[in-house]
Structure formats: structure tokens, C-alpha cells
Amino acid sequence: MRIDVVTIFPEYLDPLNVSLVGKARARGLLDVHVHDLRGWAHDRHNTVDDTPYGGGPGMVMKTEPWGEALDEVLAGGYEAGACQPVLVVPTPSGRPFTQQLAVELSERPWLIFTPARYEGIDRRVMDEYATRLRVQEVSIGDYVLAGGEAPVLVVVEAVARLLPGVLGNVESHRDDSFAPGAMASLLEGPVYTKPPEWRGRTVPDVLLSGHHGRVARWRRDEALRRTVDHRPDLIARCDPAAFDRKDRELLAVLGWQPGPDGRYEKAPEGR
Ligand code: JEE
Numbered sequence: 001m002r003i004d005v006v007t008i009f010p011e012y013l014d015p016l017n018v019s020l021v022g023k024a025r026a027r028g029l030l031d032v033h034v035h036d037l038r039g040w041a042h043d044r045h046n047t048v049d050d051t052p053y054g055g056g057p058g059m060v061m062k063t064e065p066w067g068e069a070l071d072e073v074l075a076g077g078y079e080a081g082a083c084q085p086v087l088v089v090p091t092p093s094g095r096p097f098t099q100q101l102a103v104e105l106s107e108r109p110w111l112i113f114t115p116a117r118y119e120g121i122d123r124r125v126m127d128e129y130a131t132r133l134r135v136q137e138v139s140i141g142d143y144v145l146a147g148g149e150a151p152v153l154v155v156v157e158a159v160a161r162l163l164p165g166v167l168g169n170v171e172s173h174r175d176d177s178f179a180p181g182a183m184a185s186l187l188e189g190p191v192y193t194k195p196p197e198w199r200g201r202t203v204p205d206v207l208l209s210g211h212h213g214r215v216a217r218w219r220r221d222e223a224l225r226r227t228v229d230h231r232p233d234l235i236a237r238c239d240p241a242a243f244d245r246k247d248r249e250l251l252a253v254l255g256w257q258p259g260p261d262g263r264y265e266k267a268p269e270g271r
Contacts, residue, residue, distance in 0.1 A: 001031070003031070004073045005032070006069045007152075008038055009147070010035070029166055030160055030163065033073075035069060037066070048065045050062050059119060060121070066125045084108060085133050086110070086112070086134040087134065088112065088114070088138060090113070090115055090155070091120055091138070094136075095138055102162060105155070105159045106162035111156075117148075185238050187234070188226070192204070192207060204218065206218045217246065220246070224251065224254070232266060235264050236263055251264060
């Protein structure tokens with residue numbers, strides 16, 4: 001996979017040289033090119049922003065540097081044999097970035113990221129490129145960042161670990177995909193490793209018991225508890241057929257009951 005990133009803060013992307021993504025690059029599985037947008041600025045101050053039409057706070061990134069940068073990056077990639085680029089545009093108003101979108105992006109040969117600063121990029125730039133290529137505006141979550149570089153690191157890491165040959169064993173993908181759309185139908189419970197006692201804290205006996213069936217049941221119970229606490233929306237979204245008798249017993253103890261449509265919902269607090 002080829003990845004291009006155009007940014008006014010190229011050094012913000014230095015973490016792409018580290019760990020999983022860095023190794024994927026070193027092994028030739030990922031070809032990353034980071035470009036400085038200011039190289040396409042027109043004046044001696046390397047200006048890339050201007051005041052917003054219609055007034056209001058902040059600055060907006062100008063059309064011309066982005067247009068010339070993207071034309072040159074596109075030409076360079078096509079020359080190098082890349083094709084079917086997707087323009088990935090981080091923005092607070094983008095489509096939520098999910099595991100499903102990570103899988104879709106991981107199946108493309110070429111991603112071009114345009115992390116912005118200020119209040120974002122003049123709308124005409126993406127309107128223009130949307131006539132020529134897939135443009136995917138994404139948001140990594142419901143909070144406000146100062147720019148799109150951190151979202152690029154997030155998206156690239158989520159995509160890179162899905163590329164063939166990047167993760168050692170196929171087992172490592174099991175949790176991503178056992179429910180379509182969602183990352184997994186339930187959150188994972190706690191995990192432990194040696195030593196068996198640390199600062200007086202022990203590991204749950206069942207995990208040392210060697211009873212695979214009991215271990216599986218304990219993990220399932222912990223997953224249900226954690227999901228009820230942190231992501232009750234995931235319980236409500238689950239196909240109720242996915243819950244076995246023991247799941248249903250625990251959910252009842254935790255105050256969840258099947259609603260009129262069969263899906264689970266939090267029972268109203270009693271008097
Ligand atoms: C890209 C500039 C800063 C801050 C206006 C008005 C928006 C832009 N999940 C995510 N959060 N933030 C981003 C993100 C932020 C960015 C850029 C991505 C480029 N900024 C910026 C504020 C505003 N605000 C009130 O509603 C919120 C615009 C992001 C992603 N991906």
C-alpha cells in the first residue's frame with residue numbers, strides 16, 4: 001500500500017517510523033511519503049491560510065497550495081504505478097472512523113491524507129477532487145482537536161495492522177471481525193500474566209485452573225459486565241440470539257431484560 005500525507009507539520013508524522021507502522025515500512029509492506037504543504041505556498045512567507053469569507057473566528061486554509069500539492073502528489077503516485085487513490089480528509093464533521101472503514105481503506109492500494117490546521121480547508125478543494133477520486137471525510141471521535149495530524153496517525157495505524165503480513169499471526173485479527181460492522185459484539189474483560197501474585201494482588205483462580213470451559217465462561221461474564229458498564233449501547237445493538245442462557249442470567253442480574261423487539265434494554269429502576 002502507498003500512503004501520501006500532505007501537512008504543514010511533517011515532523012508530527014515522525015511516529016510513522018516507529019513500531020508496527022515503522023516495521024511495515026521497513027519490510028516494504030507500506031510505502032509512506034510525507035510532504036510539506038508549505039513547499040507549494042506562493043509568497044515568501046509561505047502563507048497557506050487566510051481570513052474566512054462571511055467573517056467569523058480563525059483562519060481557513062487556501063485553495064491554491066492544496067490544489068498544486070495534490071496535483072503533484074497524484075502525478076507522482078500514478079508515475080510510481082499506484083492507482084485508484086482515496087483522499088482521506090480528517091475533519092470534525094467527517095463520517096465516524098470505525099473498524100469497518102479501516103477494513104475498507106486497507107483494501108485500497110493508495111491513500112492520500114490531507115490533515116489540516118486552523119478551521120479547515122476551503123470547501124472548493126474537496127469539491128474539486130471529489131469529481132476525480134474517492135474523497136472520504138472522517139472524524140476519529142466526538143471531541144475537538146487542533147488539527148488533522150493525530151487523526152492521520154490513528155487511521156494509518158488501524159489500517160496498517162490489517163495489511164497482509166503486518167501482524168505475525170492470523171489469530172491477532174480474530175477480535176476485529178467476529179461481528180460485522182462492529183469491532184466486536186462485546187468489549188474484552190481484564191487480562192493477566194505472570195507473576196501470579198504482585199503487591200498482594202492475585203490472579204483470579206479460574207485462570208490458573210486449566211478448565212478451558214470455565215475460563216471461557218468467566219471471560220464471557222467479565223466481557224458482559226464491562227460492556228454493560230462502559231458501552232451499554234453495544235448490548236442494546238446485539239442480536240439477542242447471540243446471548244446464551246448464562247448470558248441472559250447475568251444480564252438479568254445486571255438489570256437488563258429483553259424489550260418488546262427482543263433486544264436487550266436496561267430495565268427501569270424499581271421504585
Ligand atoms: C481536522 C483543523 C481544528 C477545530 C470548528 C466548530 C468544530 C477545526 N475527531 C476530530 N476532532 N477534531 C478533528 C479535527 C480538527 C481539525 C482538523 C480534524 C483541521 N482542525 C478545528 C475546530 C473547528 N469547530 C464546533 O464544532 C466542532 C474546526 C477530528 C478529526 N478527524
